[in-house]
Amino acid sequence: MMIIMIAAVAENNALGKNNELVWHLPNDFKRFKALTTGHYIIMGRKTFESFPKPLPNRTHVVVTRNKDYNPGGCIVAESIEKAIAICPENETSFIIGGGEIYSLGLPYADKLEITKVHHSFEADAFFPEINSDDWKEIETEFNPIDDKHQYAYTYQTFVKV
Template identity: 70%
Template sequence: MITLIAAVADNLALGKNNDLIWHLPNDFKRFKAITSGHYIIMGRKTFESFPKPLPNRTHVIITRQKNYHPEGCIVVDSIEKAIEACPKTETIFVIGGGEIYNLAMPFADQLDITRVHHHFEADTFFPEINPKKWQLSESEKHLKDEKHLYDYSFETYLKIK
């Protein structure tokens, strides 16, 4: 199964200047719980936005740079090769950025979205979720609080077969 996992604003914003625009601790906890122990596919810029590789995950990085070989990571030059590098029996998570989400969307079986209920100025966006191809199967709303500046919802979409 291939799952795209992302925190996405109401206007589909993902980030700006290779960084997140918001800070939602519960989203980070959910991301860690869902992706730990699995293969995660990302673009080079997303990988480089981390201070270090994420623990307890196998990193598959897509880049066109020929001499890019971070230690302990699988490096490929296409979404197809990234998927091939992962075991077929595994749930694979695509974690960004925007270009990688666009490339991976046709291969995805599920979308795990943290919907941030706000509009942000951004330079990276998530692809449009076509309601003819994706069905919302779960949604759990959370209101802003002292640790979360925005209302948000955890949403799961399943591909319509």
């Protein structure tokens, strides 16, 4: 089983504010869709509730301590460990947020797919520090500002060392 954490993260590790992203990067959405389609995606309840509807062609695993939570159309797990155990053993699964779930999931992740947004934002959710003793960057692709992207950003791939 391969567990990949995927996130768009600002220079100050910001993820979002008031359960919303604080930037709009269409190419990052396309990349997220391309990487996660057809896979199990693990997320916290607040992240799930930030979607207008469940994301198509993915199996949603929602982590919540609320035992009565049943939004329909997804699997509910009471811990990150149980969420990971639900995912198929011979497939890649993704942890997609938010801040608390990333912190809980980091020890279980094999790979990080990060979109580093080259700006700092006011936020109330943050990605955990990526410790260079634990993670090695193996791929990087810079993308400049253009007419659809207000901020420059870099795709970064890290693997556990």
